[in-house]
Amino acid sequence: MKVVYKIADNIISSLGFTTAENMAAIRLGQSGIVLHENKFGIPGPFQSSVIDFDKLNADFSLFAELNQYTDFERLIISSVHEAATYTDIDLSSSETLFVLSTTKGNVSLLDPKLSQGFDAERVSLWAAANEIATFFKNPNTPVIVSQACISGISALLAAKMYLESGKYKHVVVTGGDVLSKFIVSGFQSFKALSPNRCKPFDALRDGLTLGEGAATIILSIADENLIPANSIVIKAGATSNDANHISGPSRTGEGLCRAITHTLKDVDIQNLAFINAHGTATLYNDEMEAIAISRAGLEHIPVNSLKGYIGHTLGAAGLIETIVCSHSLLNLKLIRTLGFSNLGVSKNLNIIAETTGFKATECLKTASGFGGCNAAVLIKKYN
Amino acid sequence: MELSILKYCTILPLEVGINSQKLIDVEVQESLEKSLVQTYRNLGLEYLKFFKMDNLSKLATLAAECLLKDTELYAITDNDNVAVVLSNASSSLVADAKYQQTINDPGNYFPSPALFVYTLPNITIGEICIKHKIYGENIFLISQFFNAHTLYLHVNELFEKTNTRFCITGWVECNEATYEAFLMLIVKGESDNVLDIKTLENLYKNK
Amino acid sequence: MEALISELKEEIIKVLNLEGVKPEDIDNDAPLFGDGLGLDSIDALELIVLLEKNYGIKLEDPGKGREIFGSINTFAKYISENQKK
Numbered sequence: 066m067k068v069v070y071k072i073a074d075n076i077i078s079s080l081g082f083t084t085a086e087n088m089a090a091i092r093l094g095q096s097g098i099v100l101h102e103n104k105f106g107i108p109g110p111f112q113s114s115v116i117d118f119d120k121l122n123a124d125f126s127l128f129a130e131l132n133q134y135t136d137f138e139r140l141i142i143s144s145v146h147e148a149a150t151y152t153d154i155d156l157s158s159s160e161t162l163f164v165l166s167t168t169k170g171n172v173s174l175l176d177p178k179l180s181q182g183f184d185a186e187r188v189s190l191w192a193a194a195n196e197i198a199t200f201f202k203n204p205n206t207p208v209i210v211s212q213a214c215i216s217g218i219s220a221l222l223a224a225k226m227y228l229e230s231g232k233y234k235h236v237v238v239t240g241g242d243v244l245s246k247f248i249v250s251g252f253q254s255f256k257a258l259s260p261n262r263c264k265p266f267d268a269l270r271d272g273l274t275l276g277e278g279a280a281t282i283i284l285s286i287a288d289e290n291l292i293p294a295n296s297i298v299i300k301a302g303a304t305s306n307d308a309n310h311i312s313g314p315s316r317t318g319e320g321l322c323r324a325i326t327h328t329l330k331d332v333d334i335q336n337l338a339f340i341n342a343h344g345t346a347t348l349y350n351d352e353m354e355a356i357a358i359s360r361a362g363l364e365h366i367p368v369n370s371l372k373g374y375i376g377h378t379l380g381a382a383g384l385i386e387t388i389v390c391s392h393s394l395l396n397l398k399l400i401r402t403l404g405f406s407n408l409g410v411s412k413n414l415n416i417i418a419e420t421t422g423f424k425a426t427e428c429l430k431t432a433s434g435f436g437g438c439n440a441a442v443l444i445k446k447y448n
Numbered sequence: 449m450e451l452s453i454l455k456y457c458t459i460l461p462l463e464v465g466i467n468s469q470k471l472i473d474v475e476v477q478e479s480l481e482k483s484l485v486q487t488y489r490n491l492g493l494e495y496l497k498f499f500k501m502d503n504l505s506k507l508a509t510l511a512a513e514c515l516l517k518d519t520e521l522y523a524i525t526d527n528d529n530v531a532v533v534l535s536n537a538s539s540s541l542v543a544d545a546k547y548q549q550t551i552n553d554p555g556n557y558f559p560s561p562a563l564f565v566y567t568l569p570n571i572t573i574g575e576i577c578i579k580h581k582i583y584g585e586n587i588f589l590i591s592q593f594f595n596a597h598t599l600y601l602h603v604n605e606l607f608e609k610t611n612t613r614f615c616i617t618g619w620v621e622c623n624e625a626t627y628e629a630f631l632m633l634i635v636k637g638e639s640d641n642v643l644d645i646k647t648l649e650n651l652y653k654n655k
Numbered sequence: 656m657e658a659l660i661s662e663l664k665e666e667i668i669k670v671l672n673l674e675g676v677k678p679e680d681i682d683n684d685a686p687l688f689g690d691g692l693g694l695d696s697i698d699a700l701e702l703i704v705l706l707e708k709n710y711g712i713k714l715e716d717p718g719k720g721r722e723i724f725g726s727i728n729t730f731a732k733y734i735s736e737n738q739k740k
Binding site: 308 | 561572588592598605
Binding site: 496498499500558559560561562565 | 670671672673674675693697698700701704707708
């Protein structure tokens, strides 16, 4: 049987420019969330996790022309570039497809102060994607997924389907978002941001923390008997819509429950090590997830959220967090939910508060977003 | 697996049709928004939430309404085997520009949540799913032009690999100059229009 | 108070895109949320913006919103007690 598996990855966030750097910081319980004052032209203070763009740009200028690209494009290109160093697949082959996940791409170009001399149409997601694919000389039209906070998982699941169709040999799934006045002010208008570092699933949680990030997962497909030892396989997944409200999470966890149930249809949950939830730490999201997880019969499975380490990285979230999950599976260590102290949801979830070991080989990653969309993906470590 | 296009609908500022036949009359209006509202009224729709939407979601809602009228879907209550795969070129740019205006001037800085919520293209899918109680697979794809290859690949795989039995798919594009919706209902089995890349391209071109 | 109530009704209809609703349709004591005008969470957030934009009142605790926006009367009362513009 053919399986879709990960051959390389990269994470760029406030915690570092490689997966290794990010994992090292997470293991030490470090958070990249800091308090900013008047950043991005936002009046007043707010907490967020931002990337060191000075360093990113300095590294970027060693292999490409800085001014030809926007911040967002440089971020994604850097991520793909680093991931590609761990594999010798040909990114310029017609058998390789690029799938890009992002919520707002180059939206900061709409700001009259920040248009940086680019053409008006550069704000379009397809224009940004073309710059990225062209940089790697890839001849295929990139596929772009823009689906709020589930973009990353949605892109991953689409990539899996495209590989299984036989049309491509490899898919580079990459995604991210750069913070801007547009994004931060928008979340502030929703009163969604916590004045402190976010506290997922906690009784005192009071909002989310935004983060910038990018990640790349390079996927391939092969017979399960021929993949390298300890490969991470994308086993199953599903998306579903709440059909309830365009911004408020469903009170019954409708969409998420269905996405989880479909994903786990053929799975023995004895083998499920943990669930990495969306866990944004808003009052309603975490409660909705608790209900969905409970309805799916998974209340006893260890649950964590990674948002306390790097914030909510929007278009990168699904990808960054899946990569972190995969390393959790490889190291057999549950990662504790930074920011969590006391359970504050109506279901008795098993929130991971301490880093502990485990034996199981599969985990579930979930995400939910504006528009009532929900996604779940099951990844498995193959021996 | 044999898939076919059971029905398709086209909405432009001066044209509203089903399977290439005119559905209702629409006349020139001063603005795109007025055209969308006129289309709503001429369709005899009664859905007050429509007036809170941005143009893109208004367009998507109208297209889904035309497409799903009198179809079997209304008889199915547990619609998690209905998938929605939408695409466009401009994402939510018109709404983005409108929202940006509420934050440009530091002396008149009032970010609007009602505008911000529409600055994501997949809200269109949310609105369709809410109105028609659809819980299935959903995705929003961006491409510079209508991409029959990607849509065909994606939709075909959804039918092969998931429990999808119906798929609402197509192009819902809204920019400052104009709007166009080309939405199809895909089902298993045979009908006049087989789902393949050539048919998709032809139907879109001649819509 | 009459003038404020009248102005408030016009503003709410405009800002929340309440199609087909006229000021005379809104009962001063009827609930704005739930069954009343059927306003939702996004509308509540827009009313918070309206409070600041038109009347200079900053509502730091959005939780208080449901109380203040209970009806036109409670809304108008809150504005007249806290207005800064």
